[in-house]
Amino acid sequence: MGTQIKRPSLLSVLFSVLGAVIVLFLVAPLLKMMLAGSYDDLTAALGSSEVRSSIALTMICALIATAIGMLLGLPLAYLLARRSFFGKRFIEAVVDVPVVIPHPVVGIALLLIFGRQFFGGRFFSKFGVTIVGDIPGIVLAMLFVSVPLLINAARDGFQRVDPRLESVARTLGHGPLRAFAAVSLPLSWRALLSGAIMMWARAISEFGSIVIITYNPKVASILIYDRFTTYGLTYALPVAVVLVLICLFCFALLRGVNVRAERVNVI
């Protein structure tokens, strides 16, 4: 570069200005919200047992949904990454469906399976488990809307591991399951972890389908909505701030994992 000062091109200027507008649009409301709530309101919100139990409920349900997602989703992700089979394209499309349908529709669709008078609902009620209007309903709704994130992240992670590494493991006396556990799993754990965090964060922020299937007990997003509609903005705000802080924390965690994963890949 030296002494010459390069004048920014018209493109850089124009695109930077347009980019700044959208970034501002994303940041400003969240920032304003965080600053609007007073510290006292915030501590009051955290002190309220209703708020605390709601947040705990949200996080635990999201955790259970993520655990189920890993148990059932990782094997599928592995098959999608490694095997070619009839209908693979179709299944990949199915996995992405929850992303495109409106979430209240998800709630209604789940109701049609797990409602008391329908097959799933009757099946689980035999074991004394109520789904609609109870915690299992929250978990199922979260699972439905957020598991695609985990499956896609895990599939990409498995795809990045050279399948011949497993072949070598096989020739060294390891069966397919052992080769998976000793090679592919440890080599893709960052992708799996980041997928799990994404799924968990997405589950925490779910509202649309849960509001249909289980209004009470209230997860955080429903509590915020409930307070907003019955008491107004002032009461909803502190809870909203707490939820946003939790989501941002997850997000920071995720970025940390991803950045390190990239560094490992470079080597």
Added chain:
Amino acid sequence: MIRLVDVSCRVGAFELRSINLEIEPGEYFAILGPTGAGKTKLLEIIAGLQPPSSGEVWIDDENVTALSPEHRHVGLMYQDYLLFPHLTVRKNILFGLRDKPKPEKRRRVHEVSLLLGIEHLLDRNITGLSGGEQQRIALARALAPQPRVLLLDEPLSALDPQNRRAVRRELTALHTQLGTTTIHVTHDFEEALIVADRLAVMNEGEIVQIGPPEEVVRKPQSAFVANFFGTENLFKGEILRCSHAEYSGADTYNAIFKTGAIELAVIAEREDQAYAAIRPEDIVVSREMNQSSAMNNLSGSIVEMEETGPLVRLTADVGVSLVALLTRQSVMSLKLDIGAQAYFSVKAAAIHIF
């Protein structure tokens, strides 16, 4: 010992067609062919990683066709080594010794790391090791469980030329020491000639020739093999057999090979379309019509001269393009130069017909 009986395999557009191969116990066998010939696929079939569509795979008098790779006791080393990047060198080597008792594990790691000179690397991570080091570790890992067969997929191609020669020597030494039946896949014919007891040439999913290296080079059975080994004077033509063997001085021939404008006296057991190959060093060049005993004397002008080390590679137009190799000395004493007329003679017995 490895035996492949009529092995065929179809994967997508690629096809291996009825491969028959028998590799002796303790043999160092090379599979040679251009990229895409199906060499790696063949190794994967032997290792059990790719099921054949038909045919049988035998290892040491055991039909292993239906056996999964973990039960075949076959060592496989890929071209890019594929060490497990999340494990240390030691754990990489231990990977194939999982079911062995502890003292044996320790003994084997010690033995193979000594054998390959990598004891000082045992506690290192894989990242940051040089290509040569990685290759030794990959070899150690493959050899640690004492496989019945060692399969090497392009083991030298990722190395620079200097290392390549050293490692090539080492592979041969290692084989002499251990006596493990080895298959070495390569696209480099010089490499195959140097390392192998016997070799198979593959092209487009088929084995086109099997034999000891010298034999395959000297007597290629197809134009593909001849071209692959860089046979210079390869002619396509027609054989006309004589009614009986003819003699001319010390030379004998029983057939005439016609190609383009020229006819050559040859020894052949067949008729019709054929190829003739003449090794450039078998051609005698002179300035005058020959007094030699050779039957075939062709005259023409020199069109190209190229110095390759101590030898001169000379191309002449004798009706067809003919390449001869001469020492620099004979070029000088014969006063050969581009445009000069010369005679080229070759014995009938030196012309390989196939």
